[in-house]
Amino acid sequence: MKEQPILEVRDLTRRFGLRTAVRDVGFELWPGEVLGIVGESGSGKTTLLNCVGGRLPADDGTVLYRTAAGPAVDMLALAEAKRRRLLRTEWGFVHQNPRDGLRLDVSAGGNVGERLMALGHRHYGNLRQAAIDWLAQVEIDTARVDDAPRAFSGGMQQRLQIARNLVTHPRVVLMDEPTGGLDVSVQARLLDLLRRLVRETGVSAVIVTHDLGVARLLADRLLVMKGGEVVEGGLTDRLLDDPHHPYTQLLVSSALSV
Amino acid sequence: MNAMTEPVAEDGYNFAFLDEQTKRMIRRAILKAVAIPGHQIPFGSREMPLSYGWGTGGIQVTAAVIGRDDTLKVIDQGADDTTNAVSIRGFFRRMTGVATTERTDQATIVQTRHRIPETRLAEGQVIVYQVPIPEPLRWLEPRETETCKMHGLAEYGAMHVKLYEDIVRYGRIETAYDYPVMVNGRYLMRPSPIPKFDNPKMDRMPALQLFGAGREKRIYAVPPYTSVKSLDFEDHPFEVERWEHCCALCGSNDSFLDEIVVDDSGNRAFVCSDTDYCGERRAQGHQGAGMPAGYGQAAADGAAPGRKGD
C-alpha cells in the first residue's frame, strides 16, 4: 500500500487589510514526519500555522487532513462541530506562550485531564492517574499533579502543555515556537523531550521556529518563509548545509553554527 | 373596550402589567423552551417597575402565564414573608387581583427565588424560578458567542474540569448551590441559585418548571417528568447536604434548615427555611425542641425609630 500524506495544505492565503500575510502556501506532511517552518518574525509562519490549526480563518485554500477513520476532509470547509471534535482529539496545538494553552489556575491534573473529560471520561481516580502517567512522560515531578501551573517554571509549563495535548494521542501536533522564551539549558532539555516523544508516539508535527538550531534538531524537512511565501523547501540537512535561495543563504549565514 | 376585555388593573395598567402582545411573545419563548428542555431561549425582556436582580425574569414569566383563576404563591429563600416575596406578591395582587396563598399545595403558580418547596409539587402546578445568571458555562467562558457554540456542540468537558478541581482542592465537590445539571441528557443547565439540596426535586418533577432571567433576557424550561441529573464523577457521586439538627419549631429532620443566630454570644437555632412546610407540620401536631428562651421579635419593621410616635 502506498503511503499518503496525513496533511495536504494547498494555496493557503490570509490577508490583514491591505497586507497579505500568507500567500498561496502549500505543503504536505507525512505520517511520523516533523516539518519545520522557519523565517524571521513577520514572515507569516505563525499566521500560516494558525490558519492550518483553525485558530484564524483563511481567506483561501484547503487543508486536507486524512482522518484516523480513513477519509480525507478539508478542515477549512468542515462543519464546525466535526472540526472542533477533530481538533481536540486527533490534533494538538502547542502555543509559544504556555499561558495561551493552559488553564493556569487549574491543577496540572485538571489541565491534562480536560481533553479526556471532553471525551466523556467521568472517573476522577482514573483521570488523575492518567495525568500522573503523563506528567512522568514529560518529566514533571508527579507530586505536583494537584498544583496549579501558575507556580511552575516556564519549562515545566511548556512540558505540561505538551502533556495536555498528547493525552488523547493526537496524530498531528502543531507547535508555535515551543522553545521560545526559555533559557538555553531549559530549551535543550525540552528539545530532547520533544525528540523522544515524537519518536515514541509516531506523531506528525509542524513546528514553527525562528531558531535554525531548533529546526536542525527536530525537523526532518524544512520550509523557509519570507514575506508570506515559501521561498525554499527541502530536507533539513540539505537545506541548511546547501541553501539555494539567497534569503535562505542569508538566514543560514547569519545564524551561529547550526 | 368590549365585554371580552379583562378587567383593568390598578392605575389603568393591563392585567398582570404587561400588554397582551408582550405576553404572547413571552409565551412563545416559553413554548419553545418547553420543546427544547434546558435550552436557553432569548426573549425581549421588558424593563419592569422592579429592579433587575430582584426577579424581573420570573415576574415576566409569571405575568405571561397567569390567568384570573390562578392562585399565586411567592417565596424567597423558601419563605413567604421575606421582603422581596412580599413585594412581588403585592405587585401581582395590585396588577391582577388574583388570589394569593402561602400554601404550596393550594397554589397553581409558585414563583420562587433560591428554593424549591419541601411539599412535592403536583401535575398541573407551575413553578417559576427567578434566575440571575442563566449560563452554566459562564464561569469558564465569558463570551456569549462561544458558550452558544459549546451548547450547540454539547461541548461540556470543561464543566467537569471545575468539579475535578473541587475534588483536588477539597476532596469533594464544593459547589453548594446553583449546582449544574444535565437536562434530558442534552443541555447543561443552571438550576438558579437553589441549594443543591433541592436538585433531586427537579428530576422527573410532575410540575412544569419555568426559568426566567430578565437582565440576561433568557427563558428556559423543564417539562413535567423530565430527567434532571446533577453532574458528578463515578467515584464521587452527587450528594446533598445534611444537618445534625432538627427544626427547632416542627422537629423536621428532612427539610432544608436556616441557621439563626439567636444572641450576641453566637448561639444558634435551626429552623425550616420553608415556612409553609414548617407551619403545616406544626398544625399536624409535630413539635421541635423550641426556640431558645428570650428569643423574640426584634424591631426591624422599617419604621423610623422614635419618629412615628410608637
Added chain:
Amino acid sequence: MYVAVKGGERAIANAHAWLAEERRGDPGVPELSIAQIREQQRLAVDRVMTEGSLYDPDLAALALKQARGDQVEAIFLLRAYRTTLARFGASLPLETGRMTVRRRVSAIFKDVPGGQVLGPTFDYTHRLLDFTLAANGEPPAAPVAEAPLADTLPPVIDVLNRERLIEAEVVPADEAPPADLTREPLRFPASRAMRLQNLARGDEGFLLALGYSTQRGYGRNHPFAGEIRFGEVTVELEAPELGFAVELGDIELTECQMVNQFAGSKTEPPQFTRGYGTSFGHGERKAMAMALVDRSLRAAELGEEVSSPAQDTEFVLYHSDNVEAQGFVQHLKLPHYVDFQSELTVIRAMRRAAAQTAEAALAEAAE
C-alpha cells in the same frame, strides 16, 4: 413571627412613607416644581431622557424629583414607564444637517462653512464657585448676534467626504432594519446600528471611562473631533395611510462626529474612519465618549487587532446599561441566606474532615 430578619408588608409600607418624607426634606423650604427642575436642572433632565430612551422633559423632571436627584434611579423610573407605552411607528432619520444650531465646533479645520459657533458651553468658564447664585442673582441678558445663522449648516465631515478622504457611511444592502433593543434581546454579532442603539442608552460614566481608556492606549484610534453640534431638529413621521411625512415637533439633540485614523483594505485605499455619538438635549461629554467607543468597537470590522476592553463588543454592550448594572450589583442586598447556609454546611464539613486528618496524622506520629 419568629424570625426578625423577615420583614412584612408593614415594614415595606413604613419604609416607603419614610422615604417620601426624606424626599421632601425640610418642609420649611419651598417644594421644587417640575418646571423648576426642567428649566434649571436641564442637563440632569437631558441625561435622564437620553439614557431613559424617552424624550419627555417633564416626565424626566418628575422622575428626577421622585428619585431625589439620583440620576440612575430617575432613568430607571422613566424606562419602566416607557415599557407601558404603545409604539405607533418609527420616525424618519433625523436630518441633523438642518439642525437649528446653538453650538457647533470643529477641531479639524480653523474655519468651516457656516462658521464655528461657541454657544452656551462650560468649556472656557473658570470653575470658580459663583456666590451670586447663592444669593439668587439673575444673570445679565446675553448679547444677540447681528445676523442669524444659516438655516442649513452642512456637516464638517462632508468636506472630507467630497474628496473621499473619509469612508462613506453606507448601510450594507443586506442589513436588516435595526431592531428595537427594548423589545428584542441583543444578539451577536451585533450590527453597528444595534451597537449605536446600545451605546446611546449606555451609562455616561461607563462610556466616558472606556473612551478615555482608548486615548490612553488601550485600543488607541487617534481621534479628532470632526464636529460637535447642538441644537433643535425636527422629528418627522411618515404615516403609511398618508404617504408623506408629518412633522411631530422639534427636539434638542447633540451630535458628535469623530474622525479617526485611516485604514485601508483589499478594496479601499487608505481613508479616515468615523465614530459617531449622539444624545438627547445637550450632552457633549456623552456624545463624544460614545463616538470614541463606537469607533473602537469597529476594530474587528476594520481589520484591527482586538486587544482592549473598549474594542470588545460583548464586554462593552453587555455592561453599558446602568439600569441592568445597578440592579444586579444591588441585588446582593436581597437575602442570600439559603445559599450562604449551603456554603456554611460545606465549609464546616471540610473543616471537620481536615481536623480528622490532622488528628489521625498526630495519632500515627505518636505510635
